[in-house]
Amino acid sequence: DAGITQSPRYKITETGRQVTLMCHQTWSHSYMFWYRQDLGHGLRLIYYSAAADITDKGEVPDGYVVSRSKTENFPLTLESATRSQTSVYFCASSEAAYSNQPQHFGDGTRLSIL
């Protein structure tokens, strides 16, 4: 089915471990985004990508790394997980800049760091 898929849906890991969250979209959207959702903060942008091999920082990028070698994939890596990175992570995509369409969101990954 067309859409945006995140994996895993749930992840428990320990502090100091590396963990990668996957995001795959089938719409061939140019833009992809990673957000984290925490109570009282809404969603905050971590990183975004305007196209393959083009990425940029958002509001809260520290401790995260992204890559985008293919248009359809946008993985997010926590290089050395900390408890403060416990959150729900959402991936989103949109057609292009100046588009009148909203961003489309995946189902989220609930990440717990012990």
Place this chain on the structure above:
Amino acid sequence: ELKVEQNPLFLSMQEGKNYTIYCNYSTTSDRLYWYRQDPGKSLESLFVLLSNGAVKQEGRLMASLDTKARLSTLHITAAVHDLSATYFCAVDMEYGNKLVFGAGTILRVKS
């Protein structure tokens, strides 16, 4: 730095009543989005507002945008239980679709 404030953050209302959720933002933008989120679920797009004076309606929900006042409203008419959810507004920082979200309004409609 763009700041987006929603109020109220929590709203408990009776079925059949009307109410308005407010979304204020701190810098110039003429692109604003409203999303709905059910518990444990993804975000669903409700409205896309792209100019001053824009008004969109879908069922019991109506959204408007006043870019001069830097204010958007989401009006609920004759609330029903199915509208219970968290509602977010999000303002576009630049035409790269970089969104800044409000903290969200948790709506509970009681029968």
